[in-house]
Amino acid sequence: MESRxxxxxxxxxxMARLRDPEGGxxxxxxxxxxxxxxxxxxxxxxxxxxxxxxxDSQDFSEVKLELGDLxxxxxxxxxxxxxxxxxxxxxxxxxxxxxxxxxxxxxxxDIDFADEAAIKANWEAEKSKERAxxxxxxxxxxxxxxxxxxxxxxxxxxxxxxxxxxxWGDVWGPYHKVKEEWAEVGQAMHQQDGEEIAEEIGDxxxxxxxxxxxxxxxxxxxxxxxxxxxxxxFRAVEQLAxxxxxxxxxxxxxxMDALWEKVxxxxxx
Numbered sequence: 001m002e003s004r005x006x007x008x009x010x011x012x013x014x015m016a017r018l019r020d021p022e023g024g025x026x027x028x029x030x031x032x033x034x035x036x037x038x039x040x041x042x043x044x045x046x047x048x049x050x051x052x053x054x055x056d057s058q059d060f061s062e063v064k065l066e067l068g069d070l071x072x073x074x075x076x077x078x079x080x081x082x083x084x085x086x087x088x089x090x091x092x093x094x095x096x097x098x099x100x101x102x103x104x105x106x107x108x109x110d111i112d113f114a115d116e117a118a119i120k121a122n123w124e125a126e127k128s129k130e131r132a133x134x135x136x137x138x139x140x141x142x143x144x145x146x147x148x149x150x151x152x153x154x155x156x157x158x159x160x161x162x163x164x165x166x167x168w169g170d171v172w173g174p175y176h177k178v179k180e181e182w183a184e185v186g187q188a189m190h191q192q193d194g195e196e197i198a199e200e201i202g203d204x205x206x207x208x209x210x211x212x213x214x215x216x217x218x219x220x221x222x223x224x225x226x227x228x229x230x231x232x233x234f235r236a237v238e239q240l241a242x243x244x245x246x247x248x249x250x251x252x253x254x255x256m257d258a259l260w261e262k263v264x265x266x267x268x269x
Contacts, residue, residue, distance in 0.1 A: 012089055015075045019083070033080055040073040041147065052224070102126060124163050140164055151219040154209040174210040181207045236263040 018028040043066070050066040078089040103126045105111040106119055113119045128140075140160050144153060161167060168174050181204040188196040209219040237259045241248050248256060 008089075011072065011075055012078075015072075015079045019079055031076070033077065036073065036076055037147075040070075040077075043070045043073055046070075052228075128163070149220055151205075151209055151223060154206050155213050155219050158210055158213055168210070168214065171211070171214040174207060174214050177207045178204065178211050233260065233263050233267065236267070 017023075018025045021029065047063070047066045047070050050062045054060040054063050074092065075089060078087070078092055082088040101108045103123055105122070106113050113122060140163065141157060144156050144160060146153070148156065158167070168177075181200065185197065185200040185204055188200045212219040212222055237256065238248060240259045240262065241251065241256075
């Protein structure tokens with residue numbers, strides 16, 4: 001096997017050099033816990049985007065690079081913690097290893113569960129214990145991250161409530177809730193109440209997330225797929241217009257709709 005010139009220890013040393021007051025990088029030296037949060041979120045999204053593209057192209061080279069950028073964010077936070085005497089990267093690794101081993105007794109402790117549902121129930125029970133110890137939580141919702149994308153956070157809130165029994169009995173409950181919220185959006189629009197319209201559209205989105213969850217689907221991923229489908233179709237419309245020597249901004253809506261229908265039929269075949 002080819003030897004690697006660099007290891008995780010090399011990366012930790014690089015981070016320490018970048019943060020060294022004597023000869024370090026001015027940009028890295030002025031960063032703080034809060035200042036690199038936007039960079040961390042951006043890197044996570046870039047990993048997700050690279051994976052989506054790689055699945056389509058079967059070229060995962062960009063995923064490797066983006067994962068490295070995301071790993072560097074973990075090293076960055078660990079360096080902050082080391083500088084203030086709280087913990088270091090090795091403690092991060094130790095913590096996640098201990099947690100994974102404890103949460104998977106069917107793998108590491110020869111404990112048998114009846115089926116996948118029992119495994120999942122044990123996982124959730126372990127996470128509940130951790131939350132209780134960590135937060136002495138007053139609510140099962142206390143540690144749902146507020147920085148999550150809204151669709152993902154809605155699904156996580158719903159799932160957390162479902163774990164304590166607050167949930168629809170079957171998929172038809174959220175289905176009818178979607179219909180109810182849709183009607184309320186229409187009612188608010190007829191009343192021309194701007195605040196009510198906004199609130200009801202929010203309720204409709206939340207209900208749709210619930211419907212997706214009950215179907216075993218991830219709402220964030222579904223919207224991502226819908227975005228991709230729309231983008232593919234719209235780009236094809238642009239190409240058809242360009243091939244005819246036209247610009248979309250100079251075309252009527254009816255003409256653009258005709259191109260849209262042509263693209264839809266072409267992509268179905």
